[in-house]
Amino acid sequence: MSGRARGAARSGASASCSRRDALRALAASIAAAASGATGCARRAPDGRIEASLWFAYGGKNREVLLSLIDKFHREQGRYRIDAVYQGDYFEALAKLRTALAARAAPALTHVVGEVVPYLAEAGVLEPLDRFLGAPGAGHADLDVVEALGQAGTFVGGGERPLVCLPFNRSTPIAYYNRDVFRELGLSPPSTWDELRAAAARLVVRDGVGTRRWGFECPIDWWFWAALVGQAGGELLGPDGAPAFGGEAGVRALRFWQTLVHEDRTMKPPPGRDYNAWQVTNTDFLSGRVAMIWTSTAFLRYLEENAGQAGAGKFEVGAAPLPRDVRSSVPTGGTMFVMPRGAAPAAQEAAFAFLRWMMQPSQANAWATRTGYMPVSRRGLEELTRGGYYAAHPNDRVAVDQLAHAAPWPWSPDLFRVQREAVQPRLEEAVLAQRDAAETLSEAVRVARER
Numbered sequence: 001m002s003g004r005a006r007g008a009a010r011s012g013a014s015a016s017c018s019r020r021d022a023l024r025a026l027a028a029s030i031a032a033a034a035s036g037a038t039g040c041a042r043r044a045p046d047g048r049i050e051a052s053l054w055f056a057y058g059g060k061n062r063e064v065l066l067s068l069i070d071k072f073h074r075e076q077g078r079y080r081i082d083a084v085y086q087g088d089y090f091e092a093l094a095k096l097r098t099a100l101a102a103r104a105a106p107a108l109t110h111v112v113g114e115v116v117p118y119l120a121e122a123g124v125l126e127p128l129d130r131f132l133g134a135p136g137a138g139h140a141d142l143d144v145v146e147a148l149g150q151a152g153t154f155v156g157g158g159e160r161p162l163v164c165l166p167f168n169r170s171t172p173i174a175y176y177n178r179d180v181f182r183e184l185g186l187s188p189p190s191t192w193d194e195l196r197a198a199a200a201r202l203v204v205r206d207g208v209g210t211r212r213w214g215f216e217c218p219i220d221w222w223f224w225a226a227l228v229g230q231a232g233g234e235l236l237g238p239d240g241a242p243a244f245g246g247e248a249g250v251r252a253l254r255f256w257q258t259l260v261h262e263d264r265t266m267k268p269p270p271g272r273d274y275n276a277w278q279v280t281n282t283d284f285l286s287g288r289v290a291m292i293w294t295s296t297a298f299l300r301y302l303e304e305n306a307g308q309a310g311a312g313k314f315e316v317g318a319a320p321l322p323r324d325v326r327s328s329v330p331t332g333g334t335m336f337v338m339p340r341g342a343a344p345a346a347q348e349a350a351f352a353f354l355r356w357m358m359q360p361s362q363a364n365a366w367a368t369r370t371g372y373m374p375v376s377r378r379g380l381e382e383l384t385r386g387g388y389y390a391a392h393p394n395d396r397v398a399v400d401q402l403a404h405a406a407p408w409p410w411s412p413d414l415f416r417v418q419r420e421a422v423q424p425r426l427e428e429a430v431l432a433q434r435d436a437a438e439t440l441s442e443a444v445r446v447a448r449e450r
Helices: 003-033 060-075 091-101 113-121 178-184 193-202 220-228 245-261 273-285 296-306 344-358 358-368 379-387 395-403 414-431 434-447
Strands: 049-055 079-085 109-114 165-170 172-177 202-204 209-212 291-295 316-319 334-339
Touching: 003 334, 049 060, 049 091, 049 273, 049 344, 060 079, 060 109, 060 296, 060 344, 060 358, 079 344, 091 109, 109 113, 109 344, 113 334, 113 414, 165 296, 165 344, 172 178, 172 296, 172 395, 178 193, 178 245, 178 316, 193 291, 209 296, 220 245, 220 414, 245 358, 245 414, 245 434, 273 291, 273 296, 296 316, 296 358, 344 358, 414 434
Parallel strands: 049 079, 049 109
Antiparallel strands: 109 334, 165 334, 172 291, 172 316, 202 209
């Protein structure tokens, strides 16, 4: 094992312990907070009922969200949303844990989809059905795209009490340097074999080094889940026990290993989570790699930065992920949830904002200005009829992929096995060429531990 791989293994073990401690602390916090407590809603200086909203991103997405909140305030005079930045997704989740323990959770927040079953089964999320059943609330204005809502995101999600609504929702997609592809006469690969062949054509060697890599992808649970689905596997077995795709999961890991070590066409980005994602984006924009997989969430960022002369100006293309035995992608991003414990008036304000955000105007503004997908079905139809996707074909890719979206299992252990059992082992398996079957067998053993 190389020194870098040993370092990755040590950091993986440390990260695993840290995540395990965080998850156990979250469980303890939730147990303490499950009974909840309500107080009086705050009022803003202008007399409006105030609800707190915790959110978890910066940059352009933050600007867009805050502009929509300002619009909400202008359009009505009863409610005010107090939006507070809480770091990235995982930092925000840790702060939510602390707030639950202190019975000081916000009226509204958003969390990664995989953690929703855990929070719901722990009993700390407000069922949204009771707000929908209120006089005048109705269901018509929550006409969400099914694959992005609770019903489509989780197996059996539509049969459970509604506890979440879609917010910044995404799928992984392929991005490619359209100028380089055009120069080489290449089309975006539609199969794994075509991906290998295209990556080999795209590589530019410089002596013993590599001046341009063919392909790059964060070595991350989300993209591995996509590969597992494409290879025909499921994350959980028929009995609900962790299976991690069985032979398909092994095939997915070996595919990465082949691209990195045998073909030497895939540049492995260092680090985990958002560091690896940012490295991948930077390599693509700088011309060090010609084709990447990342989230549709980065669509507008990549298009705008690749279009600047200082970045080595080129045209960005987007394409669906290639298939193996079938087409398959996971959905990602976050869901709006309402933690239990806020004052009834604050909950009223929070849900009023939720209903407003689900409407076509807001859903489309969010999607077209960020790259995330529109969550309103009527809004999606409006964009299509109005010619938006004809003028912006890259935006259409993730929407079209929803036909092949694989729902997540509704398992309270889903987030734990992701963060504790699988994610820490992926980088070591790929970079150090650890046996793929052995790696996933170990992950299954860890996932079954309580």
